[in-house]
Amino acid sequence: MNLKKILYGGLFVLVLPALLILWSVALQDKVVMPLYGTPALGWAFAACGLATAFAGMSELWRFGGGLPMNAFPPPKLVTRGSYRYLPHPIYIGFVALCLGASMVAKSASGLWLVTPCVVLGCVALVLGYERIDLVRRFGRTLPFLPADEDSPPSTVERIRFLLLVVVPWLALYELTIQLPLHGLSFGFHFEERLPIYPWTSLFYESVYLAVAAAPWLAPTRKDLRQLTISAWVAMAVVFPIYWFLPSSAPRRLLLDNDWLTQILRFERTAYPPVAAFPSFHVIWAVLVARLFRRRWIGLSYVTTVAVSCVTTGMHYVADVVAALLVAPVLLEPQRAWETLRRVAEWLANSWKEWRIGPLRLINHGLYAGVAALVQSAIVLAAVGPGKEWKVMVTVVAGLVGAGAWAQWVEGSSILRRPFGFYGGLLGVGVSCLFFQERWVLLAAHCLGAPWMQAIGRMRCLVNGCCHGRPASASVGIRISHPRSRVAFMADLAGFPIHATQLYSILGNTMLGLLLMRLWISGCPLALICGIYAIGNGVSRFIEEGYRGEPQTPVVLGLRLYQWLAVSTIIIGATITTLHSPPPTALRLYPIDLVLAATFACLAAVALGVDFPDSDRPLARLT
Numbered sequence: 001m002n003l004k005k006i007l008y009g010g011l012f013v014l015v016l017p018a019l020l021i022l023w024s025v026a027l028q029d030k031v032v033m034p035l036y037g038t039p040a041l042g043w044a045f046a047a048c049g050l051a052t053a054f055a056g057m058s059e060l061w062r063f064g065g066g067l068p069m070n071a072f073p074p075p076k077l078v079t080r081g082s083y084r085y086l087p088h089p090i091y092i093g094f095v096a097l098c099l100g101a102s103m104v105a106k107s108a109s110g111l112w113l114v115t116p117c118v119v120l121g122c123v124a125l126v127l128g129y130e131r132i133d134l135v136r137r138f139g140r141t142l143p144f145l146p147a148d149e150d151s152p153p154s155t156v157e158r159i160r161f162l163l164l165v166v167v168p169w170l171a172l173y174e175l176t177i178q179l180p181l182h183g184l185s186f187g188f189h190f191e192e193r194l195p196i197y198p199w200t201s202l203f204y205e206s207v208y209l210a211v212a213a214a215p216w217l218a219p220t221r222k223d224l225r226q227l228t229i230s231a232w233v234a235m236a237v238v239f240p241i242y243w244f245l246p247s248s249a250p251r252r253l254l255l256d257n258d259w260l261t262q263i264l265r266f267e268r269t270a271y272p273p274v275a276a277f278p279s280f281h282v283i284w285a286v287l288v289a290r291l292f293r294r295r296w297i298g299l300s301y302v303t304t305v306a307v308s309c310v311t312t313g314m315h316y317v318a319d320v321v322a323a324l325l326v327a328p329v330l331l332e333p334q335r336a337w338e339t340l341r342r343v344a345e346w347l348a349n350s351w352k353e354w355r356i357g358p359l360r361l362i363n364h365g366l367y368a369g370v371a372a373l374v375q376s377a378i379v380l381a382a383v384g385p386g387k388e389w390k391v392m393v394t395v396v397a398g399l400v401g402a403g404a405w406a407q408w409v410e411g412s413s414i415l416r417r418p419f420g421f422y423g424g425l426l427g428v429g430v431s432c433l434f435f436q437e438r439w440v441l442l443a444a445h446c447l448g449a450p451w452m453q454a455i456g457r458m459r460c461l462v463n464g465c466c467h468g469r470p471a472s473a474s475v476g477i478r479i480s481h482p483r484s485r486v487a488f489m490a491d492l493a494g495f496p497i498h499a500t501q502l503y504s505i506l507g508n509t510m511l512g513l514l515l516m517r518l519w520i521s522g523c524p525l526a527l528i529c530g531i532y533a534i535g536n537g538v539s540r541f542i543e544e545g546y547r548g549e550p551q552t553p554v555v556l557g558l559r560l561y562q563w564l565a566v567s568t569i570i571i572g573a574t575i576t577t578l579h580s581p582p583p584t585a586l587r588l589y590p591i592d593l594v595l596a597a598t599f600a601c602l603a604a605v606a607l608g609v610d611f612p613d614s615d616r617p618l619a620r621l622t
Contacts, residue, residue, distance in 0.1 A: 026577040027109035042103025049096030056089035077138045087142035091122040124538045128545035146221035158215035183248030187316035201264040204308040217291045233333040247277035252313045278322035286327040344502045345477035348461040364462035365608010371455035372603035378448030380592035394431045401427020443525035446532035450512030457501040468498025469548030498546040507539035526580035533572025541565040
């Protein structure tokens with residue numbers, strides 16, 4: 001074994017766990033969250049995690065002929081042993097180990113920040129590198145989903161559903177009910193007087209059995225595949241609603257004392273009245289009901305569960321209605337994705353330009369202006385009155401930094417005036433350090449940055465920058481406009497490519513909602529800055545794995561921006577350990593809108609107006 005492998009193995013086996021422990025300790029007084037679990041439960045998680053991870057490692061050695069190292073991967077694809085049930089047992093085992101260690105140490109920071117970040121890191125590594133590398137080397141990946149065929153599912157596939165769907169749902173639900181969020185009531189006044197029928201709790205709680213039995217109710221692999229996809233999308237949609245729009249359910253008085261009432265009372269005492277809108281009981285009932293070949297059975301079951309949500313006093317009517325409204329999208333999430341994909345494709349082919357003498361006005365400058373408007377307005381609202389000029393200095397520094405960075409990294413005779421995200425990040429960060437209110441300025445920019453980037457990616461779609469590499473026709477978008485970078489630089493006109501700009505929009509929207517929730521909840525400013533950097537780094541690492549810009553250099557097997565994303569994550573983790581004040585209230589004044597509109601015009605001109613016939617530096621956008 002050579003020195004490179006020893007150093008690589010030591011980094012992940014010794015250095016990384018040690019850094020995670022130090023990070024958790026440094027955050028002890030900064031993450032104020034309730035503890036969950038017991039030392040006994042923690043030891044159980046840790047033992048299971050270690051066993052799972054070591055099983056995966058030994059199977060890579062025995063069956064794959066190598067060590068678990070991405071830089072020096074095993075020459076054979078392993079599909080036996082624990083890999084039959086879990087696509088990535090080493091990562092899953094390590095996450096369980098982190099979770100168990102946090103419980104044993106009674107570490108709120110380890111439980112609520114370090115372990116979730118480990119999960120995100122594993123997901124980023126799998127989606128942004130490993131799956132791509134497996135396809136390149138073996139032509140396929142480890143199966144997450146059953147095949148899209150009409151044969152019956154295997155026992156392994158049924159068990160995999162429990163491990164990859166039910167277990168993550170339970171973990172997310174347990175996390176959600178522990179969050180100290182004040183829930184909103186969506187009930188009507190008349191509902192407080194509705195009677196409770198404890199016997200209907202049998203229908204309400206039947207959902208737990210139905211979900212556990214769901215993989216055995218699926219008659220074909222195609223059905224189990226669709227159920228898995230729908231459940232994943234449901235979690236991705238509904239749990240953020242619970243986090244960002246917390247809700248509470250009714251808890252009306254129970255008068256009887258028979259065994260059915262005792263069952264209902266246990267349900268009430270075991271789980272707090274949160275995460276109610278929309279009702280996940282109804283959503284699970286809809287997803288499971290689809291497995292029944294006779295539609296009337298499925299409709300009857302959904303109706304019974306929906307009614308029992310109200311008759312048991314566990315939900316309001318609005319919770320049930322909201323679940324029924326969102327359920328059709330969850331049943332066929334591919335249709336929603338197809339709509340998003342087509343909109344992205346239309347936008348990517350919507351280039352328009354107008355000439356005024358030597359000037360050229362390009363329509364994508366509008367999106368840059370709107371992105372700058374939203375970003376600067378959020379920053380001004382977060383920083384507060386009396387600091388407007390400082391905000392304007394930092395946003396202009398970000399614009400200048402974006403231009404300087406991209407000119408250094410990507411500038412050429414073709415790209416006279418490119419702009420780069422990391423340059424803007426550096427420009428804003430450095431400029432904020434010169435002011436006494438550096439923390440609030442930095443955090444305010446972090447609060448607005450995801451929305452700026454999400455809107456700005458629409459400009460990227462039109463311009464053709466940040467575009468993806470070739471993809472399947474069902475996933476990719478086709479760009480044929482000759483002005484797009486996809487056509488004149490990457491020579492991919494007409495070919496389906498990954499809509500990486502759309503991936504970025506979705507990721508930044510989720511990150512923006514999370515940061516807004518943290519700000520409103522009074523989270524320390526350093527944590528907001530650090531979590532933004534971590535979230536942005538994870539999202540960018542995954543996105544970059546599917547990008548196909550020919551001018552981006554590759555360093556040691558990773559694209560340059562993937563290394564920068566890793567650096568951003570490390571910097572973000574370091575920032576979270578620093579001391580900082582709490583955030584201020586968000587208030588937007590008329591003068592803020594005027595200043596934001598002024599900067600928006602500047603950004604729109606910088607990114608949407610050029611001199612196409614000139615060869616001078618910074619003259620041409622394309």
